[in-house]
Amino acid sequence: MLVYHKTIESIKRQLIFIKTKRPAKYQEIVRFEDKNGNSYLGQVLECGEGYALVQFFESTQGIGLENIKAEFLGKTLEFPVSEEVLGRVFDGLGRPIDGKGEIFAKESRDINGFAINPSAREYPEDFIQTGFSSIDVLNTLVRGQKLPIFSGAGLPHNKLAIDIARQAKVLKEKEKFSLVFGAMGITFEEAQEFKKAFEESGAIFRSVLFLNLADDPVIERIALPRFALTCAEYLAFDLNYQVLVILTDMTNYAEALREIANAREEVPGRRGYPGYLYTDLATIYERAGKIKGKKGSITQIPILTMPEDDKTHPIPDLTGYITEGQIILSRELHQKGIYPPIDVLQSLSRLRDRGIGEGKTREEHPRIANQLFASFAKGKEIQALSAILGEESLTEIDRKYLQLVKKFEEEFVNQKTSRSIFESLDRGWEILRILPPQELKRLKEKDIEKYYYGRS
Numbered sequence: 001m002l003v004y005h006k007t008i009e010s011i012k013r014q015l016i017f018i019k020t021k022r023p024a025k026y027q028e029i030v031r032f033e034d035k036n037g038n039s040y041l042g043q044v045l046e047c048g049e050g051y052a053l054v055q056f057f058e059s060t061q062g063i064g065l066e067n068i069k070a071e072f073l074g075k076t077l078e079f080p081v082s083e084e085v086l087g088r089v090f091d092g093l094g095r096p097i098d099g100k101g102e103i104f105a106k107e108s109r110d111i112n113g114f115a116i117n118p119s120a121r122e123y124p125e126d127f128i129q130t131g132f133s134s135i136d137v138l139n140t141l142v143r144g145q146k147l148p149i150f151s152g153a154g155l156p157h158n159k160l161a162i163d164i165a166r167q168a169k170v171l172k173e174k175e176k177f178s179l180v181f182g183a184m185g186i187t188f189e190e191a192q193e194f195k196k197a198f199e200e201s202g203a204i205f206r207s208v209l210f211l212n213l214a215d216d217p218v219i220e221r222i223a224l225p226r227f228a229l230t231c232a233e234y235l236a237f238d239l240n241y242q243v244l245v246i247l248t249d250m251t252n253y254a255e256a257l258r259e260i261a262n263a264r265e266e267v268p269g270r271r272g273y274p275g276y277l278y279t280d281l282a283t284i285y286e287r288a289g290k291i292k293g294k295k296g297s298i299t300q301i302p303i304l305t306m307p308e309d310d311k312t313h314p315i316p317d318l319t320g321y322i323t324e325g326q327i328i329l330s331r332e333l334h335q336k337g338i339y340p341p342i343d344v345l346q347s348l349s350r351l352r353d354r355g356i357g358e359g360k361t362r363e364e365h366p367r368i369a370n371q372l373f374a375s376f377a378k379g380k381e382i383q384a385l386s387a388i389l390g391e392e393s394l395t396e397i398d399r400k401y402l403q404l405v406k407k408f409e410e411e412f413v414n415q416k417t418s419r420s421i422f423e424s425l426d427r428g429w430e431i432l433r434i435l436p437p438q439e440l441k442r443l444k445e446k447d448i449e450k451y452y453y454g455r456s
Contacts, residue, residue: 014056014217015263016042018070024052027112029073032056041093042070043077043219045264055219055260057093076112079227080105081234085208086178089195092212092220094227111226113233115286122290125354127361128244128299131167131418134342135349137428138369139327142355143170143242144290146300146323148250150316152309155329158190160340161248161303166201167418170242171360175295178241179203182210182228184221185252208235214252221256229287229298236296243296245288248303250281254315270314278318285322325349338414345377361421364447368428371442372408375435379405397439404434 011017018030024047032040046053054070079094082105089098094111096102124144129136141147151157161181170177183194191211198204210228212220225247235241247253254273261274269275288300302323306316309331320326325348333341356365379401386394386402394402408431412424419427429451432440437448 014058014219015045016054016056016070018052018054019050020047020052020072022072023047023049024072025074025076027076028052029075029077030054031071031073032068033071034068044072045260053264057217057219076110077223077227078108079111079230080108081231081238082106083235083239085231086235087205087207089209089211090227092184092210092216092224092227094210094223097211109230109234111223111230113226113230113287115283116289116291120291122292123354124290124297124299124351125360126297127171127355127421128242129167129169129171129421130164131420132164132340132342133415133419133424133427134340134344134347134413135327136419136421137365137424138344138352138372139325139342139347139349140352140355140361140369141299141301141349142351143299144288144297145325145349145351145355146285146288146302147325147327147349148316148319148323149301149303149327149329150311150319151303151305151329152331153305155305155331155334155341156339157248157303157305157329158193160329161246161301162194162197163340163418164301165198165207165244165246166203168244171421176239176241177206178235178243179207180210180228180232180235180243180245181207182212182224182245182247184212184224184247184249185214185256186211186249187214218256218259221253222260225253225284229284232298233287236298237291237294238296240295242299244299244301246301246303247284250302250304250319251307251315254281254304273314277314278321281318282322285319324351333409333413336409338409340413340415342413344373344413345380362425364443364451365421365425367443367447368425368432368451371432371440372412372428374442375401375404375432375439376408379408397436400434400436404431407431407434 024044026044026047028044030042041057042054044052045055080103082103084103088096091097124142126143128141128143130141149157165179165181191213198207208231210224212224228245232243232245236243258273266274288298290297304315307313328343328346330341330343353366382398382401383405412427412431437452
């Protein structure tokens with residue numbers, strides 16, 4: 001039933017206040033039609049007896065109160081789920097933008113899914129290879145994990161996202177692997193770069209892309225991760241895919257949430273963000289995981305840029321509480337020309353030890369990871385000490401640790417091409433051979449015999 005223009009009380013930015021003749025539903029879709037027959041869509045953000053506050057999906061510029069009518073459609077945003085979505089590109093509202101036509105699916109699903117019930121979760125414990133030694137060996141990504149990347153303005157997080165998307169794989173050949181990539185608030189040039197990279201590498205055929213441009217409506221940035229995760233849930237839990245979801249940039253998502261909250265004149269929380277920012281982020285992050293009895297899984301890599309490189313900013317701070325670790329990019333390493341500029345001492349994967357070791361990667365993986373961490377950390381301490389006391393105060397062993405730090409950054413963290421986990425582990429042994437075996441106290445004798453000396 002159409003509700004005519006007399007019931008539309010006001011238009012403020014992209015918010016429209018409507019007096020309704022029937023109860024509206026939260027997140028219900030509203031279709032508007034102007035006097036020229038043009039249609040627009042919106043979504044109910046707030047409702048009560050006799051009124052609804054609707055967020056417009058497009059600009060309200062040029063739209064007045066006169067001769068505009070609204071129709072409440074009685075449904076929420078939905079995404080057509082089908083295996084045909086693989087290889088396709090969508091906008092922030094799940095509409096195809098690749099020129100290949102609509103998706104004709106037997107089923108459409110509400111994008112406002114739920115977090116996985118803790119009692120139904122299966123503990124993540126399978127390795128996912130990203131192709132980067134500093135992640136695969138030291139801060140391992142485990143299937144079903146939420147492992148965010150904390151970056152900063154000007155750092156190459158977009159390139160890292162593309163490279164992980166191209167290189168990521170599961171080691172078990174019989175398992176189906178796919179990728180869902182969502183980008184929010186990006187420029188037109190960045191969108192073209194993402195599409196080109198996926199197409200040229202061939203990764204597009206196992207991927208689904210959702211792209212929202214900076215000049216697209218703010219509400220699209222709120223909806224995009226939910227479209228992406230609805231798609232991922234179908235691929236994982238209906239079609240048994242191992243799905244990796246990459247979402248960039250979650251800071252743009254949070255900024256959009258703040259903009260809408262300010263337009264609604266809500267009481268602001270920390271740094272002006274809404275008080276429910278933690279809860280809202282959790283509705284996205286907690287849709288990743290493994291479910292008992294299901295073969296598929298959803299692994300998440302949310303990427304966010306820390307304003308002023310501040311880890312205590314609400315977005316990285318709250319994200320850290322919800323997720324299982326973080327990969328932190330270093331501005332210092334980036335200035336040295338090291339890619340990816342991952343600060344391994346500041347980074348952490350809380351589920352690392354569940355996804356590595358015998359039968360998953362290699363038997364000595366947990367021990368060599370601990371040894372590399374310990375040796376590099378000691379080398380950095382000696383480096384700081386030598387800057388104060390001078391290199392002439394260092395012992396011969398101290399100098400070897402300084403050599404290890406240099407080689408570790410330039411030949412282990414820094415890499416031009418993808419490496420398998422086994423190549424990465426072998427490179428780790430090359431680094432450790434700088435030190436005498438008596439310094440390798442976190443390794444077993446059999447590890448040293450087999451990999452340090454090469455005696456089988």
